Amino acid sequence: MPTLEIDGQSVTVEDGLNLIQAAERLGIEIPHYCYHPGLSIAGNCRMCLVEIEKAPKLQIACNTRVAEGMVVRTQSDKVKHARAAVLEFLLINHPIDCPICDQAGECKLQDYYMDYDRQESRFALEDKVHKNKARDIGPLIMLDQERCILCTRCTRFLEEVTGTGELGVFQRGDHCAIDLFPDRRLTNAYSGNVADICPVGALTNKDFRFRARVWYLDHTASVCTTCATGCNIDIHHRRGEVLRFRPRHNADVNQYWMCDEGRLSYKRLQGEGRLLQPVVRDGAAWAVRGWTEARALLRTRLSEIVAAHGAGAVAGVVSAQATNEEIFLFGRLMREALGAAVATLAWSPVDATRDDFLIDADKNPNSAGLRALLTDVADLDQVLAEARRGAVRGLVLLRADLHAARGSGVLDALGDALEFVAVLDTHFGPTAEIGDLLLPIATFAETDGTFINRAGRVQRVHEAVPPPAQSARGWQLLSELLGDVTGDAVPVDASAVFTELAATHAAFRQLSYSRLGELGQPLAAGA
Amino acid sequence: MSEKILLRHEDVPNLRRLDVYEADGGYRAARQALTTMEPAALTEVVKASGLRGRGGAGFPTGVKWGFLPKDNPKPRYLCVNADESEPGTFKDRQIIEFNPHLLIEGTLLSAFAIQCHTAYIYIRGEFAFGTKVLEEAIAEAYAKGHLGRGIYGTNYHLDMYVHRGAGAYICGEETGLIESLEGKRAYPRVKPPFPATHGVFGCPTIVNNVETLACLPAIVTRGAEWFKGIGPEKSPGPKMYCVSGHVERPGVFELPMGTSLRELIEVHAGGVKNGKRLKAVIPGGSSVPVLRADEIDIAMDFESVAKAGSLLGSCGVIVMDEDTCMVRALRIIAKFYHHESCGQCTPCREGTGWLEDLLIRLEEGGARPNDVDLLRRVADNMMGNTVCALADAAAMPVQSFLNKFRAEFEEHFARGGCPQRLGQPAPARIAAHA
Numbered sequence: 001m002p003t004l005e006i007d008g009q010s011v012t013v014e015d016g017l018n019l020i021q022a023a024e025r026l027g028i029e030i031p032h033y034c035y036h037p038g039l040s041i042a043g044n045c046r047m048c049l050v051e052i053e054k055a056p057k058l059q060i061a062c063n064t065r066v067a068e069g070m071v072v073r074t075q076s077d078k079v080k081h082a083r084a085a086v087l088e089f090l091l092i093n094h095p096i097d098c099p100i101c102d103q104a105g106e107c108k109l110q111d112y113y114m115d116y117d118r119q120e121s122r123f124a125l126e127d128k129v130h131k132n133k134a135r136d137i138g139p140l141i142m143l144d145q146e147r148c149i150l151c152t153r154c155t156r157f158l159e160e161v162t163g164t165g166e167l168g169v170f171q172r173g174d175h176c177a178i179d180l181f182p183d184r185r186l187t188n189a190y191s192g193n194v195a196d197i198c199p200v201g202a203l204t205n206k207d208f209r210f211r212a213r214v215w216y217l218d219h220t221a222s223v224c225t226t227c228a229t230g231c232n233i234d235i236h237h238r239r240g241e242v243l244r245f246r247p248r249h250n251a252d253v254n255q256y257w258m259c260d261e262g263r264l265s266y267k268r269l270q271g272e273g274r275l276l277q278p279v280v281r282d283g284a285a286w287a288v289r290g291w292t293e294a295r296a297l298l299r300t301r302l303s304e305i306v307a308a309h310g311a312g313a314v315a316g317v318v319s320a321q322a323t324n325e326e327i328f329l330f331g332r333l334m335r336e337a338l339g340a341a342v343a344t345l346a347w348s349p350v351d352a353t354r355d356d357f358l359i360d361a362d363k364n365p366n367s368a369g370l371r372a373l374l375t376d377v378a379d380l381d382q383v384l385a386e387a388r389r390g391a392v393r394g395l396v397l398l399r400a401d402l403h404a405a406r407g408s409g410v411l412d413a414l415g416d417a418l419e420f421v422a423v424l425d426t427h428f429g430p431t432a433e434i435g436d437l438l439l440p441i442a443t444f445a446e447t448d449g450t451f452i453n454r455a456g457r458v459q460r461v462h463e464a465v466p467p468p469a470q471s472a473r474g475w476q477l478l479s480e481l482l483g484d485v486t487g488d489a490v491p492v493d494a495s496a497v498f499t500e501l502a503a504t505h506a507a508f509r510q511l512s513y514s515r516l517g518e519l520g521q522p523l524a525a526g527a
Numbered sequence: 528m529s530e531k532i533l534l535r536h537e538d539v540p541n542l543r544r545l546d547v548y549e550a551d552g553g554y555r556a557a558r559q560a561l562t563t564m565e566p567a568a569l570t571e572v573v574k575a576s577g578l579r580g581r582g583g584a585g586f587p588t589g590v591k592w593g594f595l596p597k598d599n600p601k602p603r604y605l606c607v608n609a610d611e612s613e614p615g616t617f618k619d620r621q622i623i624e625f626n627p628h629l630l631i632e633g634t635l636l637s638a639f640a641i642q643c644h645t646a647y648i649y650i651r652g653e654f655a656f657g658t659k660v661l662e663e664a665i666a667e668a669y670a671k672g673h674l675g676r677g678i679y680g681t682n683y684h685l686d687m688y689v690h691r692g693a694g695a696y697i698c699g700e701e702t703g704l705i706e707s708l709e710g711k712r713a714y715p716r717v718k719p720p721f722p723a724t725h726g727v728f729g730c731p732t733i734v735n736n737v738e739t740l741a742c743l744p745a746i747v748t749r750g751a752e753w754f755k756g757i758g759p760e761k762s763p764g765p766k767m768y769c770v771s772g773h774v775e776r777p778g779v780f781e782l783p784m785g786t787s788l789r790e791l792i793e794v795h796a797g798g799v800k801n802g803k804r805l806k807a808v809i810p811g812g813s814s815v816p817v818l819r820a821d822e823i824d825i826a827m828d829f830e831s832v833a834k835a836g837s838l839l840g841s842c843g844v845i846v847m848d849e850d851t852c853m854v855r856a857l858r859i860i861a862k863f864y865h866h867e868s869c870g871q872c873t874p875c876r877e878g879t880g881w882l883e884d885l886l887i888r889l890e891e892g893g894a895r896p897n898d899v900d901l902l903r904r905v906a907d908n909m910m911g912n913t914v915c916a917l918a919d920a921a922a923m924p925v926q927s928f929l930n931k932f933r934a935e936f937e938e939h940f941a942r943g944g945c946p947q948r949l950g951q952p953a954p955a956r957i958a959a960h961a
Binding site for chain 1: 714879880884911
């Protein structure tokens, strides 16, 4: 643990850190373009030059490891002059087209120019080198070579992280340009990351560009639900609309990255097919109901079936798409309040995408949570068989897409046989078609909750945007339904549900929302 | 110095042939070293000789070999830097094309000293003839047992390969050379780590210049004391000087290290061409600071040239007579570095082109009132702030030309272009350089 001095402040850090990381500990930013903690050191942008006592020249902070007794200056005149010089060099051939550039607002050229340069251009405009603009290089990425500062973050990512190497640097000197190798396209499953790590507007995300100025966006920490990996993400949203997902650093889960499938999964949160208010089947049509009436209907119908045929005539199915809080409450509602059986569903397509990096074949965000919270569950296919022969007459589905999992044949037979089906879900679809009562609930971007990833890590999601229209937060609706039957008070928030859950499940005992933080915590071992 | 060591082919006809080279005492040093010396002893002899790298930086060769890690289990490599591409420099080419076995023997000695078994000769792409000569010479050397397995009955083995570059100046930078040899784009590496620990394929590597290696056989056969006795104490040995530009007899001259620059120009190169007066000399290849005509009474060795404010560099002496337009001369130099910047580091990638743009405007008209100052500022901002020395190589000429000939640049601005070109065509010999 060497101790060194940066700008007069002493700091003791782990061996092997570079000066950018060490300065960060003191809250000192050393500006940089090419350095990225998830990639190898390139040392080419020369933005992180600092003064080190006894070194004859300025040194790049990214490639300088901390050493005992090192004395570093990041604010000397020499350093400030060098930064301004590097920025001037970077900008001479840059088009400075910020008004039409989608990176504006999250561009390190803009940021550092304001922080460290602020001088008039001394370069003659007519001398600028021109290169290719708006090159479509892949399904997700657009390249503007003129905006590029040749930091090579993208090429290093494609060599070191994906190993696909689609992009390279071509030509020499100020004619250098990033481009695709011949006959290649940027089609790997992680291509979106190159736009995230591009510090300027050279690589932009085709899905997001021109949809919003980034300074209008709010950010909410969350977790991707596309598969069991649980990549940490930030949800970027504006006025209740989710506009993009960006990976959020978590050294234990996804480092700095996420896959394109996850990145684009925000699209299914909103728009077409969302259930927006409680509805009941009225013959061939659907009739909108208020929440009070809808909840009463659920309670009444289930009670009637239990009274007429016994508790065994009602069953619930919950999927690994649900949060831990929802699974816990659903279990209590079905088992404790109604005495009914609960079956679980963690379905993925047989041809599910997978790799040995971040993409898991289990396309559910919470298979581990389902296993941890519900034991002695009924076998789903047995429950469905009993329903078909009339032994089970009432079914409650929580985020359980039976149509996708078992096919339309099974579903149609169920629809004919069952007396009453309640569907608690986000979207209308073939499964909801067999429902008698549809209760709209929030997506993971619209509710607080937790998931457990494939490695047993409990991670939080937050309500980034409110649930649309009449749809309800899952934990809240289930608490109210539970209260309708038991008379229990409804918890004030999802955190209170988690506290209850942790009190009754040993594996969760040490955990709470505040302990989970934004990076999550592993579930207790052996539980 | 009457006897030639490095330019021996000028005295011995057909020295390129192995039989002639052997008859002239060739490979005696290698045989002696491999059969009677420990590698460490050979390194000590080279250290004692005071031999300093002839590629430009002048680092002591034996000391460089000593930087190889002792306990690294990876194989070691030797790279011969035959990518001679500094403008004004054409010495290594003489050895490669006319005395290839001297290079092969020197390489064998270096490889033996550092105990490596693979040597790559990285030769610049333009040296097509040199490549052919070297490849033939290496084949001959294999056939006669100077290379390959069990050399001279010892258990030492060495394989030698010629790797031809594709014509980029940056491949002469030792880590650019290594990247290129590995099949990558020749971006010089950030240091540390240095090649001695992480070189070719991540293995310990030594990179030596052609002329440096060519000194080794004579050091072995004649001894360190003999070598040390030639020239100044701190920079001893025979040296090849390349003289080009406005002289009567341009060429390569082998003379003791420390020969006076004036003697080199006036005696060996026959003086300034056509009896003109001398205006300026670049003593060590186009990248080093220029000297005025009144600054040439200096000894051509590492210390003395540095003391005079320039660098011995590659000993590429470029002579300019009184008619030379210094703005045009600098523009030509700037054009070269603009063309050759690899583009990796910001200051060099963007600065080299800017320098050339400013010089074009000064020479052809269209310069702005502050362009001379700006030229200076751009060069200052490039200096010392990049991975390799190419930015320095582009900046140093600008700084020194402005320090010593600023009035000429101001005049170009004031008259709206080059005074020599206004109303008359450029002198033929200047135009020929463009």
